[in-house]
Amino acid sequence: MLCKLALRNAARSVRDFAVYFLTLAFGVCLFYVFNSIDAQQAMIALNESQKYYVEQMISMMTYVSVFVAIVLGLLVVYANRFLMKRRKQELGLYLLLGMERGGVSRILIAETFLIGLFALAAGLTGGVFLSQMVSVVTARLFEADLTSFHFVFSPAALAKTALCFGVIFAVVMVFNTATVTRCRLTELLTAARRNETPARRGRLRYPVFFLLSVACLATAYLWVLQTGIFSRDLGSQIILGCVGTVLFFFSLSGLLNVLPRLFPRFYFRGLNCFVLRQVNSRVNTAILSMSVICLMLFLTICSLAGGMSMAEGFSEQARQQYPYGASLMYTTDGERKPALSIEGTLRADGIAFDELVRSSSQMEIHRADARFEGAFRFFDAAALLYEDSGYTAEGEDVLAASCVILPASQYNAMRRLANQPEVELGEDEYLFWVKSTMAQDLAALPSSGVTVTVEGRTFTAAGACLTEPFTTGLGLGHIALVLPDAFAQALPVSSQLLNVQFDSRADGDAFAAALAAVYTEERAETASGRNWRPYDILSTQTQMIDSSVSVKTVILFLGVYIGLVFLITSAAVLGLQQLSEAADRAESYRLLRRLGAKEKAVRRALFTQITLCVCLPLSLALVHAAVGLEALRRSFLDELPIDILPGAAATALVLVLIYGGYLLATCFAAQGIIRPRRRG
Amino acid sequence: MEPVLSVRNVEKYYGSRGTVTKAVDDISFTVEKGEFVGVMGASGSGKTTLLNCIATIDRVSAGHIFVGGRDVTALGERRLSAFRREELGFIFQDFNLLDTLTAFENIALALTIRRVPPQEIRVRVEEVAQRLGVSSALPKYPYQLSGGEKQRVAAARAIAGNPSLILADEPTGSLDSRSARVLLESLRTLNTVLGATILMVTHDAFTASYCGRILFIKDGRLFSELRRGEAGRKEFFDRIIEVVSLLGGDGAHAL
Structure with missing residues (x-):
């Protein structure tokens, strides 16, 4: 039964x-x-x-x-x-x-x-x-x-x-x-x-709760901005934020009561008073659900904007880190003098170079011992960074290192290949190149005032540190010197570098496949020594980006996915709430019509009410999200420069589309519910 | 002088071909300015349908209704809301107060819809509230009010906009006899002191006895009409009972 x-x-x-x-x-x-x-x-x-x-x-x-x-x-x-x-x-x-x-x-x-x-x-x-x-x-x-x-x-x-x-x-x-x-x-x-909840619980309490909520939120904001999102305190910060949010909506329901006294002119115009009271009653009864929806929206925005921004940051980083379609390097030593250019050998071996490659450039890489003298801090930092990579500090502001030397004209050719502006170098000048991940530590340090002595000749700095990589994914040490052609080319060659650019990703893949087809295992076995192919290492952009971006893309993907699900959930819940509210209040709207309110005014009252109810949690969520995203940006500052704005713009678009879509659908459905039933 | 309300040969059918119900069948009457008219009849006699047609909530099947010389049956949907706003005030059996608004705001709403300047609103609301004896109820919400207070607040809302015609549908239907009496006294005061024109639908003889003239409706037709003249309320009540017993059916209920 x-x-x-x-x-x-x-x-x-x-x-x-x-x-x-x-x-x-x-x-x-x-x-x-x-x-x-x-x-x-x-x-x-x-x-x-x-x-x-x-x-x-x-x-x-x-x-x-x-x-x-x-x-x-x-x-x-x-x-x-x-x-x-x-x-x-x-x-x-x-x-x-x-x-x-x-x-x-x-x-x-x-x-x-x-x-x-x-x-x-x-x-x-x-x-x-x-x-x-x-x-x-x-x-x-x-x-x-x-x-x-x-x-x-x-x-x-x-x-x-x-x-x-x-x-x-x-x-x-x-x-x-x-x-x-x-x-x-x-x-x-x-x-x-x-009537759902009597809206009077003592007037004094609301301002107190409001201040308390502001205090909670401000503390949480400042705290998370300070610690970043990877700290152990994240849990406490989240709890503080949640409490602040609930208190905010709680006090808001009281503050809406004060409105008529503060703005009587606005309040007693048209249906304003009705709309505000309806919203107030909504907020009053739905403090908890509004808070929850606000937090869900916050999570949504952070996931979406954060995910997209990080992905953008990663791919931007990848593009900068791997500027060439492919890099090939041939290491020379005493016995292995390069007879041909790498490109020439490839052509001779039957690679369809012209069909696959858009442009290319070769550079001879030299190596020599260099002595840096000058500003103390520069050497200190450099020595600390590269302590175990063969650099030796001699005294307080002297650093000796075996260093990669790049001839200026060939280096500039490489820059042209990557669409980077050329650098200018005088007769007795040098430029210092440093690996981009270290750049943040060194870029701020003065490179002028530091002199470099190579093979007894002393050079002065021509400008600030260069950081753009000149290979795709090849390790050639952390630092390098760009020196005038005449001097550099007299130094022994340590390796040859060929950078190529492709028109498309497909060309790049075809190029790699063509190389693999020509330089097979059998060829390696039959050829003598290491001379079976004109390069030792091949590194392509596709390969590098794929491996470096994959995990990060997981984060992006999850961010977007979680964000979307949360967005749809909260929008759906809000929409359903508003619909059932409209159904409950259909009688009120009928009454408004009987009192002679215009159909248009009634509809506007309904729309305004729904819009306010839907946008209240959104606006607090936006504030939360702004702080959250800034905290995210700060947390990644060292590893990854994130530009939040494009991600935020994309998120705004998604919000407008999905959330706005739900809002519109709700408005029209609600209008259907309160539509007067025509009889006879 | 032109009558405030003039109902001419109004008919209202329900149902489709074959099973037509004539809820209102060829009714005509007029209400002059300053009259307090009651419409009586048993349940199902068509009195509420008639009121709804006058209130422009329902449309007539045939005939015309003139309010202040204007044919409301010819008005379009857009004009109708303006008409309701300017000419009519409503009192319902179930009060129909908005429970999210205080009593003050409920009354004020009728004024804000009429675009009364915000600065005038407080004065006018307090004035009508005082007239109906609900000044103390103004800051309260409907759920904090008794039935009688609610109905007087509703009455205050109805008269706040100075309508040319107040329509009341069983206003005492949900009230106990004491609250009903207080409300009816208030309505009579509105009628006599302010000269408000009231058309009230009721099936209750006691309620009807406060009116100046009563129209009896039976099966959708005008059955008879009773004028109070110089008679006292008690005497008028007895005469009403006589007609009601003639009408049959509802008399026992009224007593």
């Missing part, structure tokens, strides 16, 4: 249950996918250094996962509360008809259990399939080998999800039972007619 009643109830208020069910299933699905990410990454072949990054990422995920669990828990409790409120009258009726409280509780528990079970099943099914799709898309993104594709199922994620939602459902059951057993009958029966 009870079970039948529970089922029939569910069928009767199917629309309300649908909201609840969808919220639950969405939450379960999201949670599973989120937690199965570490199982997915097994699909992508990773090398040791990449694994390190992924481990770091997963440890960060654990934090985020806890946060997500709390957020989802609150969301479910909220959705349940929303449902309970709409059904209080029905429950009251059971009690009035003589059903025992225990019986009513059992109905509720049965309902919660059934819905929970179905939602869990539906959500997990959705989650398992969604995570496959995510895996496939990720693999595509890296052009990973899909032959190793297998169906990923993460029992750990399943257990985590089931446990987490089990706890949430238990809380919901306790909550519902408490509602039934502790509520007075009259409250249940009049619930529908009750």
